[in-house]
Amino acid sequence: MTLRELRHRARKVLGPIPYDYVAGGAGEERVLADNEKAFDRYALLPRVLSGSETRDTAVDLPGARQAAPVLVAPTAFHRLVHRDGERATARAAAAEGAVLVTGTAATTAVLDVVAAAREAAPRPPVWFQLYLHPRGEVTRALVWRAEDAGCTALVVTVDSPVFGRHTRDLRNGFTDLPPGFAAENMRGLPGAGPDALTPIPMSPAVRWPDLAEAVRGTSLPVLVKGVLHPDDAKLAVEHGAAGVIVSNHGGRQCDAVPAAVDCLPAVTEAVAGRVPVLLDGGVRRGSDVAVALALGASAVGVGRPVVWGLAAEGETGVRRVLATLRDEYDHTLALCGGRRNADLTADMVVRNGGAGAR
Numbered sequence: 001m002t003l004r005e006l007r008h009r010a011r012k013v014l015g016p017i018p019y020d021y022v023a024g025g026a027g028e029e030r031v032l033a034d035n036e037k038a039f040d041r042y043a044l045l046p047r048v049l050s051g052s053e054t055r056d057t058a059v060d061l062p063g064a065r066q067a068a069p070v071l072v073a074p075t076a077f078h079r080l081v082h083r084d085g086e087r088a089t090a091r092a093a094a095a096e097g098a099v100l101v102t103g104t105a106a107t108t109a110v111l112d113v114v115a116a117a118r119e120a121a122p123r124p125p126v127w128f129q130l131y132l133h134p135r136g137e138v139t140r141a142l143v144w145r146a147e148d149a150g151c152t153a154l155v156v157t158v159d160s161p162v163f164g165r166h167t168r169d170l171r172n173g174f175t176d177l178p179p180g181f182a183a184e185n186m187r188g189l190p191g192a193g194p195d196a197l198t199p200i201p202m203s204p205a206v207r208w209p210d211l212a213e214a215v216r217g218t219s220l221p222v223l224v225k226g227v228l229h230p231d232d233a234k235l236a237v238e239h240g241a242a243g244v245i246v247s248n249h250g251g252r253q254c255d256a257v258p259a260a261v262d263c264l265p266a267v268t269e270a271v272a273g274r275v276p277v278l279l280d281g282g283v284r285r286g287s288d289v290a291v292a293l294a295l296g297a298s299a300v301g302v303g304r305p306v307v308w309g310l311a312a313e314g315e316t317g318v319r320r321v322l323a324t325l326r327d328e329y330d331h332t333l334a335l336c337g338g339r340r341n342a343d344l345t346a347d348m349v350v351r352n353g354g355a356g357a358r
């Protein structure tokens, strides 16, 4: 089963409103579509007679060593799609040796998410995603909850000064969580009630010094998610980021930006190896992972496919998504004559239809 087929299975078990919440994007969903289509514009140019029977796909990331260069991107409200929610996702990611990025908008408290991950692996890498709050004490409270739970890194999302206009949700009138669901990490903190769809008051007033303050206020590495402009990647490093995540939020924020993978080469050049560069958006096959790594990513995140796996089959479905991507990636690495992730280099990616014409 391909990851694309899994979406159809999820659609059958989900009601139309949660399905649309996950599947949808902002505006006319141009960026949502382009994130996937962009990978079709790249082709791999394999090397030959340079492979190995044993390959090493492991990767070292801030606060994590992973079996493969694929991690679970933060996606909100897992209990909306499966009764086991984030606990199932956490057990699956830990069992597959993948980083789980849980976040402020999870429907399970971070302490319980990490506890579930520990049922599957002794020291599971769980990162915590948050938005910087204009009131520093709210940010500090969230960071403390993540540290206390045992998270090994923080992910600060910077592409959401305001919430994106999700066309399908607006049409469906989906503005609040159904009764019985809440953004558990927001309990007791100021803001909209934890059962609002946007419990975190995103703010355009948040600026670079707030990031620097967040970095200073924690011993955990802080990755910055949602960077597209190479100058912002440089600023992120200068303000203490331990990693930069190239992402357009899966096409859910500004509907006029480039596909994530198209922004990767310039960001990689700007960061110049100082910190790892990661990418998410549109990754659906092992060859997409290989293209991203060749263009400079250390690892990629997957968002919707994990939610489809969770909706369709719970913990087993999430494991299937991660195992499929790892297996497909390893196979692609072999076909490209590689032994290690670093064997995939920029000269091995060409524009599709223009082989050799780089």
Ligand SMILES: Cc1cc2nc3c(=O)[nH]c(=O)nc-3n(C[C@H](O)[C@H](O)[C@H](O)COP(=O)(O)O)c2cc1C
Pocket: 021, 022, 023, 035, 073, 074, 075, 076, 103, 104, 105, 129, 157, 225, 247, 248, 249, 250, 251, 252, 280, 281, 282, 283, 301, 302, 303, 304, 305, 307
């Ligand atoms: C249903 C859903 C919820 C999301 N929630 C968050 C979130 O709470 N925080 C965040 O930083 N990104 C969030 N994202 C964005 C993802 O982290 C990621 O950038 C995006 O899904 C990657 O694209 P993909 O779905 O094509 O893999 C969400 C995405 C989806 C689809």
Ligand SMILES: CCCCC(=O)C(=O)O
Pocket: 076, 105, 197, 198, 199, 200, 249, 252
């Ligand atoms: C405050 C909820 C964040 C969810 C989110 O980021 C998304 O739906 O894209």
